[in-house]
Amino acid sequence: MIVVVIIVIYxxxxxxxxxxSSRRFRNTSDDFFLASRSIGPFLLVMSLFGTTMTAFALVGSTGKAYEQGIGVYGLMASWSGLIHSAVFFLVGIKLWALGKRYGYVTQTQYFRDRFGNEMLGRLLFPILVALVVPYLLIGLMAAGVTVEKVTAKTEAFGPDGVPGWITAGVICLVVYTYVFFGGLRAAAWANAFQTIVFLVVGLIAFFLIADSLGGVEAATAKAEPTRLIREGSISRLHFTSYLFIPLSVGMFPHLFQHWLTARSARTFKAPVVLHPVLIMLVWVPCILIGVWATGALGTSKPPNAILGIMVGRLQDPYISGLVTAGILAAIMSSLDSQFLCLGTMFSQDVIFRMKGSDQLTDSQKLFRARLFVGGVILCTYLLSLVTTKSIFDLAVWCFSGFAGLFPLVLASLYWKRTTAAGAIASICTTAAVWLILFLQSPGKETLILGMMPVVFIVLASTVSLIVVSLGTKPVDSQRLQRFFPMKDESK
Amino acid sequence: MGSKGWILLVGILLAILHQDFWLWDDGSVLFGFLPIGLGYHAAYSIVVALYWWWVVRAVWPADSETSDDEAAP
Structure with missing residues (x-):
């Protein structure tokens, strides 16, 4: 019972x-969607990091390390340190500058304007939405399973613990409440707070779990030896091919929205530098807990439940409650931005376009945005009740789709010869290849010629973008001038 | 070679160093608890952060700062 009380207090x-944070809310749609583009370096570091560290990073990484060992860190975390910062640097800053200059709020608005093509927006919108939804699902699933395992076999909640659907529902309500009142500003504040909570609590949990296993040295000594190496669990080609997965951050709609909140370009310096270290602080403990769990629990437990079980084994209910709150913090720090971005996309790219943005007052826009965020949360919650896939594997499929769209955003910023037809070909190819590979996958992680499917998705997307762009009429020079001013050429 | 060239070269070198194939089946443990394959990649993350610190100091995009000025009230 104490565990649940602590979670409720949190x-x-x-x-x-x-x-x-809603006291600072300016009651305008611009403040709701983009915090009036006023976020400084500290909040930007915390919100970008908190948004990218999802249930996948904590619950998923622990479960995957339990199955495959220490190599999971190299697959995702150390690649992400290099690639995420590169994307923030090469893509984020440029998109921020263009967003500020031309007033974009969503990716669709940018691409539509960059290529002067309506169809591009109509095509991209449903694909982005379809890729964000599974990402949301893993958050709700992870929250449900974690609280369920932590409270299982307790006097107050019986052998099964608090049912996952209750936790997921409560989390949806809490996130919706603070997003409703404060929009992206509230999400940024909440992200900063929650990021600090899960960093601190994560480290505390790490040492307490180690202590419960007889100390860090004993915990490693008892772990399954095959989990301390990569031979036999991850091939070299498989390891290298994960390079493409972190490219997905370049096309995350929720990250795009956070980039646009930055007060200035200089605000990006801190996230670019600190992101790899923050990733390390979260992932190393999670990987070790997953590896240690093989010694403490055997190797036949469900991977999604590993973190919850290990936290539940801590004897002190106050500590268990605190650690569970920390895990929920990591999950919610992504959910809020993702819910908000989907609500923003529905409002901006569908309703405001159909009705005409000028036809609506600012309070009408705000009302519709809040309504759509609520609708998105409700739909996702209902879907989470029937999804059973592995958190890690579901997330990797979702990242693969976003990574397939990365060549499009990169080319749109750096290659003048990219055309609307090339962009459409790239989007269609990504969707088609992704769908074919996903439908053929047996459920567990799929490899093609020893490599991750993402390699083939990105290659197919790149080739179609280049070939079709070169074979079609270039974008008119007047439009290009807006996106590639002369001063860029002289450098 | 200018700053951009060096940065590109070191970036490629970092991508190559990520592939620590020589530690693939090395079960040694650092400090009594940290498997060497994990320790290597944790240290790699710190080196990557230092790399980005160098990048933002050496080749910060000047045109992005111009956008700041344009946007100033």
């Missing part, structure tokens, strides 16, 4: 923080 604290 959620109440979050609502108070949301209330405080």
């Amino acid at each position: 959620l109440a604290l979050l609502l108070v923080l949301g209330g405080l």
Whole structure:
């Protein structure tokens, strides 16, 4: 019972923080969607990091390390340190500058304007939405399974613990409440707070779990030896091919929205430098806990449940409650931005376009945006009740789709010869190849010629973009001039 | 070679160093608890952060700062 009380206190604290941030809310749609483009370096570091560290990073990484060992860190975390920062540097700053200059709020608006093509927007919108939804699902699933395992076999909740659907529902309500009142500003504040919570609590959990296993040395000594190496669990080609997965951040709609909140280009310096270290601080403990679990639990437990089981084994309910709150913090720090971005996309790219943005007052825009965020949350919650896939594998498929769209955003910023037809070909190819490979996958991680499917998705997307662009009429020079001013050429 | 050339070269070198195939079946443990394959990649993350610190100091895009000025009230 104490565990649940601590979680409830934490959620109440979050609502108070949301209330405080809403005092700064300017009651305009611009503040709701982009915090009036006023976010400074500290909040940007925390919100970008908190948004990219999802259930996948904590619950998924622990479960995958339990199955495959220490190599999981190299697959995702150390590649992400290099690639995410590169994407922030090469793509994020440029998109921020263009967004500020031309007033974009969503990716669709940018691509439509960059290529002067309506169809591009209509095509991209449903694909982005379809790829964000599974990403949301893993958050709700992870929250449900973690609280379920932590509270299982307790006097208050019986052998099964708090059902996952209750936790997922409560989390949806809490996130919706603070996003409703404060928009992206509240999400940024909540992200910063939650990122600090899960970093601190994660480290505390790491040492307490180690202590419960007889210390760090004993925990490693008892672990399954095959999990301490990569031979036999991850091939070299498989390892290298993961390079393409972190490219997905370049096309995450929720990250695009966070980039646009930056006060200035200089605000990006801190996230670019600190992101790899922050990833390390979260992932190393999670990987070790997953590896240690093989010694403590055997090797036949469900991977999604590993972190919850290990936290549940801590004897002190106060500590278990605190650690569970920290895990929920990591999950919610992504959910809020993802919910908000889908609501923003529906409002901006569908409703405002159909009705005409000029036809709506600012309070009408705000009302519709809030309504859509609520609708998205409800749909995702209902879907989470029927999804059973592995958190890690579901997330990797979702990242693969976004990574397939990365050549498009990169080319749109750096290659003048990219055309609307090339962009459409790239999007269609990504969707088709992704769908074929996903439908053929047996459920577990799929490899093609020893490599991740993402390699083939990105290659096919790149080739179609280049070939079709070169074979079609270039974008008119007047439009190009807006995106590639002369001063860029002289450098 | 200018700063951009060096940065590109070191970036490629870092991508190559990520492939620590020589540690693939090395089960040694650092400090009594940290498997060497994990320790290597944790250290790699710190080196990558230092690399990005160098990048933002050496080749910060000047045109992005111009956008700041344009946007100033």
